[in-house]
Amino acid sequence: MKHQIMKIAGAALALGMAASAAAADTIRIALAETPSPEMAAFFVALDRAKANGLDYEWTAFADEELAIQAVLSGQMDIGFGTPYAAMQRSKAPLRIVFQLSKLKFFPVTSKKYSDLKDLDGEPILLHSRGGGTDSIANVIEDRVGIKFGERSYLPGSENRVVALIAGQADATILDLANKNKIMAQEPDKFNVLPMFEVDASDEALFANLDWIKNNEEAVDIFVKALVSVWQDMSADPTIISRETDPDGPIGQLPQELRDGIDQFYAEAVAGGLYDPDGGGRKAAMADMEWYSAAGQLDGDPSTLNIEDFWYLAPLDAAMN
Structure with missing residues:
Protein backbone atom coordinates (compact mmCIF):
# COMPACT_ATOMS: atom_id res chain seq x y z
CA MET A 1 0.00 0.00 0.00
CA LYS A 2 1.10 3.51 -0.69
CA HIS A 3 1.28 5.96 2.18
CA GLN A 4 -0.56 9.26 2.21
CA ILE A 5 1.30 12.07 0.47
CA MET A 6 0.69 15.66 1.52
CA LYS A 7 1.37 18.54 -0.84
CA ILE A 8 0.18 22.10 -0.34
CA ALA A 9 -0.84 23.51 -3.69
CA GLY A 10 -1.02 27.26 -3.85
CA ALA A 11 -0.93 28.18 -7.51
CA ALA A 12 -4.07 28.16 -9.63
CA LEU A 13 -4.33 25.30 -12.07
CA ALA A 14 -5.32 25.73 -15.69
CA LEU A 15 -8.54 24.02 -16.66
CA GLY A 16 -7.73 21.16 -18.96
CA MET A 17 -9.09 17.90 -20.21
CA ALA A 18 -11.12 15.62 -17.98
CA ALA A 19 -9.51 12.72 -16.14
CA SER A 20 -7.96 9.98 -18.22
CA ALA A 21 -10.14 7.03 -19.05
CA ALA A 22 -7.43 4.65 -17.89
CA ALA A 23 -8.02 3.02 -14.53
CA ALA A 24 -5.87 4.51 -11.77
CA ASP A 25 -3.48 2.41 -9.67
CA THR A 26 -3.71 5.03 -6.94
CA ILE A 27 -6.65 7.39 -6.32
CA ARG A 28 -5.47 11.01 -6.10
CA ILE A 29 -7.64 12.95 -3.63
CA ALA A 30 -7.86 16.76 -3.64
CA LEU A 31 -8.62 18.15 -0.19
CA ALA A 32 -9.93 21.71 0.02
CA GLU A 33 -7.90 22.53 3.15
CA THR A 34 -5.10 21.16 5.30
CA PRO A 35 -5.97 18.33 7.72
CA SER A 36 -7.74 19.44 10.90
CA PRO A 37 -9.69 17.71 13.69
CA GLU A 38 -12.88 18.34 11.70
CA MET A 39 -11.48 16.01 9.01
CA ALA A 40 -10.71 13.15 11.39
CA ALA A 41 -13.74 11.09 10.32
CA PHE A 42 -12.68 11.32 6.68
CA PHE A 43 -9.22 10.00 7.48
CA VAL A 44 -10.71 7.15 9.55
CA ALA A 45 -12.73 6.25 6.44
CA LEU A 46 -9.57 6.37 4.34
CA ASP A 47 -7.88 3.97 6.76
CA ARG A 48 -10.82 1.56 6.51
CA ALA A 49 -10.75 1.81 2.72
CA LYS A 50 -7.01 1.18 2.69
CA ALA A 51 -7.52 -1.96 4.77
CA ASN A 52 -9.89 -3.14 2.03
CA GLY A 53 -7.40 -2.59 -0.77
CA LEU A 54 -7.63 1.09 -1.72
CA ASP A 55 -4.38 2.78 -2.73
CA TYR A 56 -4.53 6.57 -2.47
CA GLU A 57 -2.60 9.80 -2.21
CA TRP A 58 -3.96 13.11 -1.01
CA THR A 59 -3.09 16.71 -1.72
CA ALA A 60 -4.23 19.62 0.46
CA PHE A 61 -5.12 22.64 -1.68
CA ALA A 62 -5.48 26.15 -0.35
CA ASP A 63 -9.23 26.34 -1.03
CA GLU A 64 -12.16 24.58 -2.68
CA GLU A 65 -11.78 26.35 -6.01
CA LEU A 66 -8.25 25.00 -6.48
CA ALA A 67 -9.42 21.50 -5.56
CA ILE A 68 -12.19 21.75 -8.16
CA GLN A 69 -9.77 22.98 -10.81
CA ALA A 70 -7.40 20.13 -10.03
CA VAL A 71 -10.13 17.56 -10.71
CA LEU A 72 -11.30 19.41 -13.82
CA SER A 73 -7.76 19.45 -15.21
CA GLY A 74 -7.24 15.75 -14.50
CA GLN A 75 -4.38 16.43 -12.08
CA MET A 76 -6.48 14.87 -9.30
CA ASP A 77 -9.14 12.14 -9.44
CA ILE A 78 -11.63 12.95 -6.68
CA GLY A 79 -12.11 16.14 -4.72
CA PHE A 80 -13.75 17.94 -1.83
CA GLY A 81 -16.32 20.59 -2.66
CA THR A 82 -19.74 21.42 -4.07
CA PRO A 83 -18.83 22.40 -7.65
CA TYR A 84 -22.35 23.00 -8.92
CA ALA A 85 -21.49 25.98 -11.11
CA ALA A 86 -18.59 24.05 -12.65
CA MET A 87 -20.83 21.01 -13.20
CA GLN A 88 -23.38 23.05 -15.08
CA ARG A 89 -20.99 25.19 -17.11
CA SER A 90 -17.97 23.00 -17.86
CA LYS A 91 -17.83 20.25 -20.44
CA ALA A 92 -16.37 17.79 -17.92
CA PRO A 93 -19.10 15.50 -16.51
CA LEU A 94 -18.42 16.04 -12.81
CA ARG A 95 -20.63 14.08 -10.38
CA ILE A 96 -21.00 13.99 -6.59
CA VAL A 97 -20.86 10.52 -5.00
CA PHE A 98 -21.12 11.28 -1.26
CA GLN A 99 -22.23 14.13 1.00
CA LEU A 100 -19.50 14.65 3.58
CA SER A 101 -21.32 17.31 5.60
CA LYS A 102 -24.39 19.51 5.53
CA LEU A 103 -24.50 23.29 5.45
CA LYS A 104 -24.79 23.75 9.20
CA LEU A 193 -30.13 33.76 15.61
CA PRO A 194 -32.84 31.19 14.79
CA MET A 195 -32.05 29.60 11.42
CA PHE A 196 -34.15 27.46 9.08
CA GLU A 197 -33.25 23.78 8.62
CA VAL A 198 -30.88 22.96 5.74
CA ASP A 199 -30.15 19.52 4.24
CA ALA A 200 -27.98 20.87 1.42
CA SER A 201 -24.32 19.89 1.11
CA ASP A 202 -21.47 21.93 2.52
CA GLU A 203 -18.75 19.46 1.55
CA ALA A 204 -19.13 16.54 -0.82
CA LEU A 205 -16.90 14.15 -2.76
CA PHE A 206 -17.01 14.53 -6.52
CA ALA A 207 -15.17 13.17 -9.54
CA ASN A 208 -15.34 12.97 -13.31
CA LEU A 209 -18.03 10.46 -14.30
CA ASP A 210 -15.78 8.77 -16.86
CA TRP A 211 -13.12 8.29 -14.20
CA ILE A 212 -15.70 6.92 -11.71
CA LYS A 213 -16.92 4.31 -14.20
CA ASN A 214 -13.36 3.29 -15.06
CA ASN A 215 -12.49 2.93 -11.36
CA GLU A 216 -15.74 1.42 -10.13
CA GLU A 217 -14.17 -1.04 -7.70
CA ALA A 218 -12.00 1.58 -6.00
CA VAL A 219 -14.88 4.07 -5.76
CA ASP A 220 -17.14 1.39 -4.27
CA ILE A 221 -14.52 0.56 -1.62
CA PHE A 222 -14.15 4.26 -0.80
CA VAL A 223 -17.88 4.99 -0.55
CA LYS A 224 -18.57 1.86 1.50
CA ALA A 225 -15.86 2.92 3.95
CA LEU A 226 -17.37 6.39 4.23
CA VAL A 227 -20.86 4.99 4.84
CA SER A 228 -19.55 2.61 7.51
CA VAL A 229 -17.77 5.42 9.37
CA TRP A 230 -20.66 7.89 9.09
CA GLN A 231 -23.09 5.27 10.43
CA ASP A 232 -20.76 4.15 13.24
CA MET A 233 -20.14 7.79 14.15
CA SER A 234 -23.88 8.46 14.30
CA ALA A 235 -24.22 5.66 16.87
CA ASP A 236 -21.06 6.55 18.82
CA PRO A 237 -19.10 9.74 17.98
CA THR A 238 -16.11 8.58 20.06
CA ILE A 239 -15.33 5.97 17.37
CA ILE A 240 -13.46 8.72 15.48
CA SER A 241 -10.87 9.45 18.14
CA ARG A 242 -10.51 5.75 18.94
CA GLU A 243 -9.82 4.83 15.31
CA THR A 244 -7.63 7.82 14.48
CA ASP A 245 -4.17 6.59 13.46
CA PRO A 246 -1.61 8.16 15.84
CA ASP A 247 0.91 8.14 13.00
CA GLY A 248 -1.49 9.63 10.45
CA PRO A 249 -2.13 13.29 9.58
CA ILE A 250 -4.72 13.78 12.35
CA GLY A 251 -2.72 11.84 14.91
CA GLN A 252 0.25 14.15 14.25
CA LEU A 253 -1.70 17.33 15.03
CA PRO A 254 -0.91 19.15 18.29
CA GLN A 255 -2.36 17.46 21.37
CA GLU A 256 -4.59 20.43 22.20
CA LEU A 257 -6.32 20.04 18.84
CA ARG A 258 -6.71 16.27 19.15
CA ASP A 259 -8.18 16.67 22.62
CA GLY A 260 -11.26 18.33 21.13
CA ILE A 261 -12.14 15.58 18.63
CA ASP A 262 -14.66 13.76 20.85
CA GLN A 263 -16.48 16.96 21.77
CA PHE A 264 -16.57 18.18 18.17
CA TYR A 265 -18.04 14.96 16.81
CA ALA A 266 -20.53 14.62 19.67
CA GLU A 267 -21.80 18.14 18.97
CA ALA A 268 -21.69 17.65 15.20
CA VAL A 269 -23.70 14.43 15.31
CA ALA A 270 -26.22 15.95 17.72
CA GLY A 271 -26.46 19.02 15.50
CA GLY A 272 -27.17 17.01 12.37
CA LEU A 273 -23.97 17.92 10.53
CA TYR A 274 -23.55 14.42 9.07
CA ASP A 275 -26.09 12.28 7.23
CA PRO A 276 -25.39 8.63 8.11
CA ASP A 277 -26.80 7.68 4.69
CA GLY A 278 -24.33 9.87 2.78
CA GLY A 279 -26.91 12.38 1.59
CA GLY A 280 -28.14 10.63 -1.54
CA ARG A 281 -31.32 11.77 -3.26
CA LYS A 282 -32.53 13.87 -0.33
CA ALA A 283 -29.29 15.85 -0.32
CA ALA A 284 -29.26 16.11 -4.11
CA MET A 285 -32.75 17.60 -4.18
CA ALA A 286 -31.90 19.98 -1.33
CA ASP A 287 -28.77 21.00 -3.22
CA MET A 288 -30.79 21.84 -6.34
CA GLU A 289 -32.96 24.21 -4.31
CA TRP A 290 -30.17 25.68 -2.21
CA TYR A 291 -27.57 26.31 -4.91
CA SER A 292 -30.19 27.69 -7.28
CA ALA A 293 -31.25 30.22 -4.63
CA ALA A 294 -27.58 30.91 -3.90
CA GLY A 295 -26.96 31.81 -7.55
CA GLN A 296 -24.64 28.90 -8.35
CA LEU A 297 -27.13 26.96 -10.49
CA ASP A 298 -29.17 28.38 -13.36
CA GLY A 299 -32.77 27.40 -13.93
CA ASP A 300 -35.81 26.38 -11.92
CA PRO A 301 -34.63 23.75 -9.38
CA SER A 302 -37.76 21.69 -10.00
CA THR A 303 -36.64 21.18 -13.60
CA LEU A 304 -33.06 20.20 -12.79
CA ASN A 305 -32.15 16.52 -13.07
CA ILE A 306 -30.20 15.34 -10.01
CA GLU A 307 -28.43 12.72 -12.16
CA ASP A 308 -26.73 15.58 -14.01
CA PHE A 309 -24.99 16.39 -10.72
CA TRP A 310 -24.89 13.18 -8.67
CA TYR A 311 -23.86 9.63 -9.56
CA LEU A 312 -25.76 7.53 -7.05
CA ALA A 313 -24.74 3.96 -7.99
CA PRO A 314 -21.80 3.67 -5.52
CA LEU A 315 -23.90 5.00 -2.62
CA ASP A 316 -26.86 2.78 -3.54
CA ALA A 317 -24.52 -0.24 -3.58
CA ALA A 318 -23.04 0.72 -0.19
CA MET A 319 -26.48 1.04 1.37
CA ASN A 320 -27.65 -2.40 0.20
Missing part, protein backbone atom coordinates in the same frame (compact mmCIF):
# COMPACT_ATOMS: atom_id res chain seq x y z
CA PHE A 105 -23.74 27.34 9.68
CA PHE A 106 -25.07 29.75 12.26
CA PRO A 107 -25.78 33.50 12.19
CA VAL A 108 -24.02 34.86 15.30
CA THR A 109 -24.45 38.49 16.29
CA SER A 110 -24.01 40.96 19.08
CA LYS A 111 -26.98 41.43 21.39
CA LYS A 112 -28.26 44.33 19.27
CA TYR A 113 -29.93 41.74 17.00
CA SER A 114 -32.32 38.96 18.04
CA ASP A 115 -33.82 37.81 14.72
CA LEU A 116 -32.70 37.45 11.11
CA LYS A 117 -35.13 40.20 10.11
CA ASP A 118 -33.17 42.58 12.34
CA LEU A 119 -30.24 42.25 9.90
CA ASP A 120 -32.08 44.04 7.08
CA GLY A 121 -29.68 46.70 5.82
CA GLU A 122 -27.03 45.76 8.38
CA PRO A 123 -23.38 44.90 7.55
CA ILE A 124 -22.25 41.30 7.80
CA LEU A 125 -18.82 39.64 7.93
CA LEU A 126 -18.46 36.53 5.72
CA HIS A 127 -15.77 34.01 4.76
CA SER A 128 -15.15 34.80 1.09
CA ARG A 129 -16.84 36.35 -1.90
CA GLY A 130 -18.81 33.65 -3.73
CA GLY A 131 -18.11 31.04 -1.03
CA GLY A 132 -20.39 29.06 1.25
CA THR A 133 -21.20 31.82 3.73
CA ASP A 134 -21.88 34.22 0.84
CA SER A 135 -24.34 31.65 -0.52
CA ILE A 136 -25.97 31.30 2.90
CA ALA A 137 -26.36 35.06 3.08
CA ASN A 138 -28.02 35.04 -0.36
CA VAL A 139 -30.49 32.36 0.71
CA ILE A 140 -31.25 34.14 4.00
CA GLU A 141 -32.08 37.27 2.01
CA ASP A 142 -34.35 35.27 -0.29
CA ARG A 143 -36.17 33.31 2.40
CA VAL A 144 -36.48 35.99 5.07
CA GLY A 145 -37.12 38.88 2.67
CA ILE A 146 -34.26 41.13 3.78
CA LYS A 147 -31.22 42.68 2.15
CA PHE A 148 -27.93 42.77 4.01
CA GLY A 149 -25.93 45.96 4.02
CA GLU A 150 -22.22 45.97 3.23
CA ARG A 151 -20.63 42.54 3.01
CA SER A 152 -17.03 42.28 4.16
CA TYR A 153 -14.88 39.16 4.09
CA LEU A 154 -12.52 37.46 6.54
CA PRO A 155 -11.58 33.82 5.83
CA GLY A 156 -11.79 31.37 8.70
CA SER A 157 -14.59 31.02 11.26
CA GLU A 158 -12.03 31.28 14.06
CA ASN A 159 -10.86 34.65 12.71
CA ARG A 160 -14.43 35.93 12.57
CA VAL A 161 -14.86 34.90 16.21
CA VAL A 162 -11.88 37.12 17.06
CA ALA A 163 -13.42 39.99 15.06
CA LEU A 164 -16.72 39.67 16.92
CA ILE A 165 -15.08 39.58 20.34
CA ALA A 166 -12.91 42.59 19.42
CA GLY A 167 -16.01 44.56 18.40
CA GLN A 168 -14.88 44.79 14.77
CA ALA A 169 -18.14 43.24 13.55
CA ASP A 170 -21.65 42.75 14.91
CA ALA A 171 -22.85 39.93 12.66
CA THR A 172 -21.27 36.96 10.94
CA ILE A 173 -21.91 33.33 9.98
CA LEU A 174 -19.93 30.65 11.82
CA ASP A 175 -19.48 26.91 11.62
CA LEU A 176 -20.66 24.65 14.43
CA ALA A 177 -17.36 24.44 16.31
CA ASN A 178 -16.75 28.18 16.37
CA LYS A 179 -20.39 28.97 17.16
CA ASN A 180 -20.05 26.76 20.22
CA LYS A 181 -16.69 28.31 21.08
CA ILE A 182 -17.87 31.91 21.12
CA MET A 183 -21.08 31.11 22.99
CA ALA A 184 -19.07 29.23 25.64
CA GLN A 185 -16.65 32.14 26.01
CA GLU A 186 -19.05 35.09 25.81
CA PRO A 187 -22.65 33.89 26.31
CA ASP A 188 -23.81 37.28 27.58
CA LYS A 189 -22.48 39.24 24.61
CA PHE A 190 -23.72 37.31 21.58
CA ASN A 191 -26.83 35.70 20.13
CA VAL A 192 -27.22 32.73 17.81
Whole structure:
Protein backbone atom coordinates (compact mmCIF):
# COMPACT_ATOMS: atom_id res chain seq x y z
CA MET A 1 0.00 0.00 0.00
CA LYS A 2 1.10 3.51 -0.69
CA HIS A 3 1.28 5.96 2.18
CA GLN A 4 -0.56 9.26 2.21
CA ILE A 5 1.30 12.07 0.47
CA MET A 6 0.69 15.66 1.52
CA LYS A 7 1.37 18.54 -0.84
CA ILE A 8 0.18 22.10 -0.34
CA ALA A 9 -0.84 23.51 -3.69
CA GLY A 10 -1.02 27.26 -3.85
CA ALA A 11 -0.93 28.18 -7.51
CA ALA A 12 -4.07 28.16 -9.63
CA LEU A 13 -4.33 25.30 -12.07
CA ALA A 14 -5.32 25.73 -15.69
CA LEU A 15 -8.54 24.02 -16.66
CA GLY A 16 -7.73 21.16 -18.96
CA MET A 17 -9.09 17.90 -20.21
CA ALA A 18 -11.12 15.62 -17.98
CA ALA A 19 -9.51 12.72 -16.14
CA SER A 20 -7.96 9.98 -18.22
CA ALA A 21 -10.14 7.03 -19.05
CA ALA A 22 -7.43 4.65 -17.89
CA ALA A 23 -8.02 3.02 -14.53
CA ALA A 24 -5.87 4.51 -11.77
CA ASP A 25 -3.48 2.41 -9.67
CA THR A 26 -3.71 5.03 -6.94
CA ILE A 27 -6.65 7.39 -6.32
CA ARG A 28 -5.47 11.01 -6.10
CA ILE A 29 -7.64 12.95 -3.63
CA ALA A 30 -7.86 16.76 -3.64
CA LEU A 31 -8.62 18.15 -0.19
CA ALA A 32 -9.93 21.71 0.02
CA GLU A 33 -7.90 22.53 3.15
CA THR A 34 -5.10 21.16 5.30
CA PRO A 35 -5.97 18.33 7.72
CA SER A 36 -7.74 19.44 10.90
CA PRO A 37 -9.69 17.71 13.69
CA GLU A 38 -12.88 18.34 11.70
CA MET A 39 -11.48 16.01 9.01
CA ALA A 40 -10.71 13.15 11.39
CA ALA A 41 -13.74 11.09 10.32
CA PHE A 42 -12.68 11.32 6.68
CA PHE A 43 -9.22 10.00 7.48
CA VAL A 44 -10.71 7.15 9.55
CA ALA A 45 -12.73 6.25 6.44
CA LEU A 46 -9.57 6.37 4.34
CA ASP A 47 -7.88 3.97 6.76
CA ARG A 48 -10.82 1.56 6.51
CA ALA A 49 -10.75 1.81 2.72
CA LYS A 50 -7.01 1.18 2.69
CA ALA A 51 -7.52 -1.96 4.77
CA ASN A 52 -9.89 -3.14 2.03
CA GLY A 53 -7.40 -2.59 -0.77
CA LEU A 54 -7.63 1.09 -1.72
CA ASP A 55 -4.38 2.78 -2.73
CA TYR A 56 -4.53 6.57 -2.47
CA GLU A 57 -2.60 9.80 -2.21
CA TRP A 58 -3.96 13.11 -1.01
CA THR A 59 -3.09 16.71 -1.72
CA ALA A 60 -4.23 19.62 0.46
CA PHE A 61 -5.12 22.64 -1.68
CA ALA A 62 -5.48 26.15 -0.35
CA ASP A 63 -9.23 26.34 -1.03
CA GLU A 64 -12.16 24.58 -2.68
CA GLU A 65 -11.78 26.35 -6.01
CA LEU A 66 -8.25 25.00 -6.48
CA ALA A 67 -9.42 21.50 -5.56
CA ILE A 68 -12.19 21.75 -8.16
CA GLN A 69 -9.77 22.98 -10.81
CA ALA A 70 -7.40 20.13 -10.03
CA VAL A 71 -10.13 17.56 -10.71
CA LEU A 72 -11.30 19.41 -13.82
CA SER A 73 -7.76 19.45 -15.21
CA GLY A 74 -7.24 15.75 -14.50
CA GLN A 75 -4.38 16.43 -12.08
CA MET A 76 -6.48 14.87 -9.30
CA ASP A 77 -9.14 12.14 -9.44
CA ILE A 78 -11.63 12.95 -6.68
CA GLY A 79 -12.11 16.14 -4.72
CA PHE A 80 -13.75 17.94 -1.83
CA GLY A 81 -16.32 20.59 -2.66
CA THR A 82 -19.74 21.42 -4.07
CA PRO A 83 -18.83 22.40 -7.65
CA TYR A 84 -22.35 23.00 -8.92
CA ALA A 85 -21.49 25.98 -11.11
CA ALA A 86 -18.59 24.05 -12.65
CA MET A 87 -20.83 21.01 -13.20
CA GLN A 88 -23.38 23.05 -15.08
CA ARG A 89 -20.99 25.19 -17.11
CA SER A 90 -17.97 23.00 -17.86
CA LYS A 91 -17.83 20.25 -20.44
CA ALA A 92 -16.37 17.79 -17.92
CA PRO A 93 -19.10 15.50 -16.51
CA LEU A 94 -18.42 16.04 -12.81
CA ARG A 95 -20.63 14.08 -10.38
CA ILE A 96 -21.00 13.99 -6.59
CA VAL A 97 -20.86 10.52 -5.00
CA PHE A 98 -21.12 11.28 -1.26
CA GLN A 99 -22.23 14.13 1.00
CA LEU A 100 -19.50 14.65 3.58
CA SER A 101 -21.32 17.31 5.60
CA LYS A 102 -24.39 19.51 5.53
CA LEU A 103 -24.50 23.29 5.45
CA LYS A 104 -24.79 23.75 9.20
CA PHE A 105 -23.74 27.34 9.68
CA PHE A 106 -25.07 29.75 12.26
CA PRO A 107 -25.78 33.50 12.19
CA VAL A 108 -24.02 34.86 15.30
CA THR A 109 -24.45 38.49 16.29
CA SER A 110 -24.01 40.96 19.08
CA LYS A 111 -26.98 41.43 21.39
CA LYS A 112 -28.26 44.33 19.27
CA TYR A 113 -29.93 41.74 17.00
CA SER A 114 -32.32 38.96 18.04
CA ASP A 115 -33.82 37.81 14.72
CA LEU A 116 -32.70 37.45 11.11
CA LYS A 117 -35.13 40.20 10.11
CA ASP A 118 -33.17 42.58 12.34
CA LEU A 119 -30.24 42.25 9.90
CA ASP A 120 -32.08 44.04 7.08
CA GLY A 121 -29.68 46.70 5.82
CA GLU A 122 -27.03 45.76 8.38
CA PRO A 123 -23.38 44.90 7.55
CA ILE A 124 -22.25 41.30 7.80
CA LEU A 125 -18.82 39.64 7.93
CA LEU A 126 -18.46 36.53 5.72
CA HIS A 127 -15.77 34.01 4.76
CA SER A 128 -15.15 34.80 1.09
CA ARG A 129 -16.84 36.35 -1.90
CA GLY A 130 -18.81 33.65 -3.73
CA GLY A 131 -18.11 31.04 -1.03
CA GLY A 132 -20.39 29.06 1.25
CA THR A 133 -21.20 31.82 3.73
CA ASP A 134 -21.88 34.22 0.84
CA SER A 135 -24.34 31.65 -0.52
CA ILE A 136 -25.97 31.30 2.90
CA ALA A 137 -26.36 35.06 3.08
CA ASN A 138 -28.02 35.04 -0.36
CA VAL A 139 -30.49 32.36 0.71
CA ILE A 140 -31.25 34.14 4.00
CA GLU A 141 -32.08 37.27 2.01
CA ASP A 142 -34.35 35.27 -0.29
CA ARG A 143 -36.17 33.31 2.40
CA VAL A 144 -36.48 35.99 5.07
CA GLY A 145 -37.12 38.88 2.67
CA ILE A 146 -34.26 41.13 3.78
CA LYS A 147 -31.22 42.68 2.15
CA PHE A 148 -27.93 42.77 4.01
CA GLY A 149 -25.93 45.96 4.02
CA GLU A 150 -22.22 45.97 3.23
CA ARG A 151 -20.63 42.54 3.01
CA SER A 152 -17.03 42.28 4.16
CA TYR A 153 -14.88 39.16 4.09
CA LEU A 154 -12.52 37.46 6.54
CA PRO A 155 -11.58 33.82 5.83
CA GLY A 156 -11.79 31.37 8.70
CA SER A 157 -14.59 31.02 11.26
CA GLU A 158 -12.03 31.28 14.06
CA ASN A 159 -10.86 34.65 12.71
CA ARG A 160 -14.43 35.93 12.57
CA VAL A 161 -14.86 34.90 16.21
CA VAL A 162 -11.88 37.12 17.06
CA ALA A 163 -13.42 39.99 15.06
CA LEU A 164 -16.72 39.67 16.92
CA ILE A 165 -15.08 39.58 20.34
CA ALA A 166 -12.91 42.59 19.42
CA GLY A 167 -16.01 44.56 18.40
CA GLN A 168 -14.88 44.79 14.77
CA ALA A 169 -18.14 43.24 13.55
CA ASP A 170 -21.65 42.75 14.91
CA ALA A 171 -22.85 39.93 12.66
CA THR A 172 -21.27 36.96 10.94
CA ILE A 173 -21.91 33.33 9.98
CA LEU A 174 -19.93 30.65 11.82
CA ASP A 175 -19.48 26.91 11.62
CA LEU A 176 -20.66 24.65 14.43
CA ALA A 177 -17.36 24.44 16.31
CA ASN A 178 -16.75 28.18 16.37
CA LYS A 179 -20.39 28.97 17.16
CA ASN A 180 -20.05 26.76 20.22
CA LYS A 181 -16.69 28.31 21.08
CA ILE A 182 -17.87 31.91 21.12
CA MET A 183 -21.08 31.11 22.99
CA ALA A 184 -19.07 29.23 25.64
CA GLN A 185 -16.65 32.14 26.01
CA GLU A 186 -19.05 35.09 25.81
CA PRO A 187 -22.65 33.89 26.31
CA ASP A 188 -23.81 37.28 27.58
CA LYS A 189 -22.48 39.24 24.61
CA PHE A 190 -23.72 37.31 21.58
CA ASN A 191 -26.83 35.70 20.13
CA VAL A 192 -27.22 32.73 17.81
CA LEU A 193 -30.13 33.76 15.61
CA PRO A 194 -32.84 31.19 14.79
CA MET A 195 -32.05 29.60 11.42
CA PHE A 196 -34.15 27.46 9.08
CA GLU A 197 -33.25 23.78 8.62
CA VAL A 198 -30.88 22.96 5.74
CA ASP A 199 -30.15 19.52 4.24
CA ALA A 200 -27.98 20.87 1.42
CA SER A 201 -24.32 19.89 1.11
CA ASP A 202 -21.47 21.93 2.52
CA GLU A 203 -18.75 19.46 1.55
CA ALA A 204 -19.13 16.54 -0.82
CA LEU A 205 -16.90 14.15 -2.76
CA PHE A 206 -17.01 14.53 -6.52
CA ALA A 207 -15.17 13.17 -9.54
CA ASN A 208 -15.34 12.97 -13.31
CA LEU A 209 -18.03 10.46 -14.30
CA ASP A 210 -15.78 8.77 -16.86
CA TRP A 211 -13.12 8.29 -14.20
CA ILE A 212 -15.70 6.92 -11.71
CA LYS A 213 -16.92 4.31 -14.20
CA ASN A 214 -13.36 3.29 -15.06
CA ASN A 215 -12.49 2.93 -11.36
CA GLU A 216 -15.74 1.42 -10.13
CA GLU A 217 -14.17 -1.04 -7.70
CA ALA A 218 -12.00 1.58 -6.00
CA VAL A 219 -14.88 4.07 -5.76
CA ASP A 220 -17.14 1.39 -4.27
CA ILE A 221 -14.52 0.56 -1.62
CA PHE A 222 -14.15 4.26 -0.80
CA VAL A 223 -17.88 4.99 -0.55
CA LYS A 224 -18.57 1.86 1.50
CA ALA A 225 -15.86 2.92 3.95
CA LEU A 226 -17.37 6.39 4.23
CA VAL A 227 -20.86 4.99 4.84
CA SER A 228 -19.55 2.61 7.51
CA VAL A 229 -17.77 5.42 9.37
CA TRP A 230 -20.66 7.89 9.09
CA GLN A 231 -23.09 5.27 10.43
CA ASP A 232 -20.76 4.15 13.24
CA MET A 233 -20.14 7.79 14.15
CA SER A 234 -23.88 8.46 14.30
CA ALA A 235 -24.22 5.66 16.87
CA ASP A 236 -21.06 6.55 18.82
CA PRO A 237 -19.10 9.74 17.98
CA THR A 238 -16.11 8.58 20.06
CA ILE A 239 -15.33 5.97 17.37
CA ILE A 240 -13.46 8.72 15.48
CA SER A 241 -10.87 9.45 18.14
CA ARG A 242 -10.51 5.75 18.94
CA GLU A 243 -9.82 4.83 15.31
CA THR A 244 -7.63 7.82 14.48
CA ASP A 245 -4.17 6.59 13.46
CA PRO A 246 -1.61 8.16 15.84
CA ASP A 247 0.91 8.14 13.00
CA GLY A 248 -1.49 9.63 10.45
CA PRO A 249 -2.13 13.29 9.58
CA ILE A 250 -4.72 13.78 12.35
CA GLY A 251 -2.72 11.84 14.91
CA GLN A 252 0.25 14.15 14.25
CA LEU A 253 -1.70 17.33 15.03
CA PRO A 254 -0.91 19.15 18.29
CA GLN A 255 -2.36 17.46 21.37
CA GLU A 256 -4.59 20.43 22.20
CA LEU A 257 -6.32 20.04 18.84
CA ARG A 258 -6.71 16.27 19.15
CA ASP A 259 -8.18 16.67 22.62
CA GLY A 260 -11.26 18.33 21.13
CA ILE A 261 -12.14 15.58 18.63
CA ASP A 262 -14.66 13.76 20.85
CA GLN A 263 -16.48 16.96 21.77
CA PHE A 264 -16.57 18.18 18.17
CA TYR A 265 -18.04 14.96 16.81
CA ALA A 266 -20.53 14.62 19.67
CA GLU A 267 -21.80 18.14 18.97
CA ALA A 268 -21.69 17.65 15.20
CA VAL A 269 -23.70 14.43 15.31
CA ALA A 270 -26.22 15.95 17.72
CA GLY A 271 -26.46 19.02 15.50
CA GLY A 272 -27.17 17.01 12.37
CA LEU A 273 -23.97 17.92 10.53
CA TYR A 274 -23.55 14.42 9.07
CA ASP A 275 -26.09 12.28 7.23
CA PRO A 276 -25.39 8.63 8.11
CA ASP A 277 -26.80 7.68 4.69
CA GLY A 278 -24.33 9.87 2.78
CA GLY A 279 -26.91 12.38 1.59
CA GLY A 280 -28.14 10.63 -1.54
CA ARG A 281 -31.32 11.77 -3.26
CA LYS A 282 -32.53 13.87 -0.33
CA ALA A 283 -29.29 15.85 -0.32
CA ALA A 284 -29.26 16.11 -4.11
CA MET A 285 -32.75 17.60 -4.18
CA ALA A 286 -31.90 19.98 -1.33
CA ASP A 287 -28.77 21.00 -3.22
CA MET A 288 -30.79 21.84 -6.34
CA GLU A 289 -32.96 24.21 -4.31
CA TRP A 290 -30.17 25.68 -2.21
CA TYR A 291 -27.57 26.31 -4.91
CA SER A 292 -30.19 27.69 -7.28
CA ALA A 293 -31.25 30.22 -4.63
CA ALA A 294 -27.58 30.91 -3.90
CA GLY A 295 -26.96 31.81 -7.55
CA GLN A 296 -24.64 28.90 -8.35
CA LEU A 297 -27.13 26.96 -10.49
CA ASP A 298 -29.17 28.38 -13.36
CA GLY A 299 -32.77 27.40 -13.93
CA ASP A 300 -35.81 26.38 -11.92
CA PRO A 301 -34.63 23.75 -9.38
CA SER A 302 -37.76 21.69 -10.00
CA THR A 303 -36.64 21.18 -13.60
CA LEU A 304 -33.06 20.20 -12.79
CA ASN A 305 -32.15 16.52 -13.07
CA ILE A 306 -30.20 15.34 -10.01
CA GLU A 307 -28.43 12.72 -12.16
CA ASP A 308 -26.73 15.58 -14.01
CA PHE A 309 -24.99 16.39 -10.72
CA TRP A 310 -24.89 13.18 -8.67
CA TYR A 311 -23.86 9.63 -9.56
CA LEU A 312 -25.76 7.53 -7.05
CA ALA A 313 -24.74 3.96 -7.99
CA PRO A 314 -21.80 3.67 -5.52
CA LEU A 315 -23.90 5.00 -2.62
CA ASP A 316 -26.86 2.78 -3.54
CA ALA A 317 -24.52 -0.24 -3.58
CA ALA A 318 -23.04 0.72 -0.19
CA MET A 319 -26.48 1.04 1.37
CA ASN A 320 -27.65 -2.40 0.20
